[in-house]
Amino acid sequence: MAAKLKLKVLTGEYESVRALREAQVDMEGIEFEFPSYPGLGEIHFEVAGGQACDIGEFNAPAYITAVGQGKPMAGIPVFLHRRFRHGFVWINTEKGITKPTDLIGRRIGEPSFLPANNVWLHGILENDYGVPHTSITWVNQNRGVVPFTPHPGLRIEYAPEGKRVNDMIVTGEVDAVIDPNPIRPIREGNPKVAHLWPNYREIELEWYKQKGIFPIMHVTTIRKELVQEHPWIVKPIMDAFEKAKRIAYKKLVNPRIVPLAWYRTYWEEERKLLGPDPWEYGLSANNRKNLETLIGYCHQQGLTSRRLTVDELFVKESLDWTPSRVAD
Numbered sequence: 001m002a003a004k005l006k007l008k009v010l011t012g013e014y015e016s017v018r019a020l021r022e023a024q025v026d027m028e029g030i031e032f033e034f035p036s037y038p039g040l041g042e043i044h045f046e047v048a049g050g051q052a053c054d055i056g057e058f059n060a061p062a063y064i065t066a067v068g069q070g071k072p073m074a075g076i077p078v079f080l081h082r083r084f085r086h087g088f089v090w091i092n093t094e095k096g097i098t099k100p101t102d103l104i105g106r107r108i109g110e111p112s113f114l115p116a117n118n119v120w121l122h123g124i125l126e127n128d129y130g131v132p133h134t135s136i137t138w139v140n141q142n143r144g145v146v147p148f149t150p151h152p153g154l155r156i157e158y159a160p161e162g163k164r165v166n167d168m169i170v171t172g173e174v175d176a177v178i179d180p181n182p183i184r185p186i187r188e189g190n191p192k193v194a195h196l197w198p199n200y201r202e203i204e205l206e207w208y209k210q211k212g213i214f215p216i217m218h219v220t221t222i223r224k225e226l227v228q229e230h231p232w233i234v235k236p237i238m239d240a241f242e243k244a245k246r247i248a249y250k251k252l253v254n255p256r257i258v259p260l261a262w263y264r265t266y267w268e269e270e271r272k273l274l275g276p277d278p279w280e281y282g283l284s285a286n287n288r289k290n291l292e293t294l295i296g297y298c299h300q301q302g303l304t305s306r307r308l309t310v311d312e313l314f315v316k317e318s319l320d321w322t323p324s325r326v327a328d
Helices: 015-021 042-049 060-068 116-129 165-171 200-211 224-229 231-252 263-274 285-300
Strands: 005-010 030-033 055-059 089-092 107-110 137-140 155-158 176-178 193-195 218-222
Touching: 005 042, 005 231, 015 231, 030 231, 042 055, 042 060, 055 060, 060 116, 060 218, 060 285, 089 165, 107 165, 116 176, 116 285, 137 165, 165 176, 200 263, 218 224, 218 231, 224 231
Parallel strands: 005 030, 005 055, 107 137, 107 176, 137 155
Antiparallel strands: 055 218, 089 176, 089 193
């Protein structure tokens, strides 16, 4: 029997990949190895470096930016992380900000310009609320995972050495913060910081009903040379991710698994709204619309010199893959 092709896989420790980590899914000719998870932000830098793994989880706008720059990255349409994002804009409560247009002319802190959360929110603020990204001074903590040259209308400054934008919102040095994770002043209940949209869940639900988009945050990369040498591996890899996700769904439908009093209620409400497979893989019509929206935001914000197509983002062997062809 020929030895299996061993591939290093670097992803978050999601329930949707647990079955792969625990070798519950068999792949003919392929074996996955999982290096230690480096952390929420660090994973993107390790994957971008190109040496940490064969298959990796990566920030979707940064990936679109890299492809637009001609960097040697390749991907498959496996989307391990999605999130609604209206709840991730915070304001200093002493700045008189009561609605999105009050952000025009303000200073907004960010980890960098490129986190998926931030690119989605730049686009939502601009296209849904009339707050152009060029009307803001963006105060970034760092330069991000993929270097890019800001277009002439984009104002980016960097936080002074030793300062963090999540503290600067409390002191008033920035008027608001957009961050992929709940910031410390919010976690600590600081009265000087609040959500831009206090009823963000209701707004996100209405936004989904209007747009039909559950925002894709991350794509899955695969080494281009690996696919060139072994093009047959793409289908079984995508099948394996799909099978692992289905195992997670079957497990998590049990309300005893998660220590939340109304967990089953949440599950049923979400499936009624989002359908039976909210984390759908492949290039369905819904996923294409999702990605086309993000591609448009990236181009609008000057991250790409032209508007890319969805098919340009993924290896050709993955374009026709569908979950319906995967046997349980």
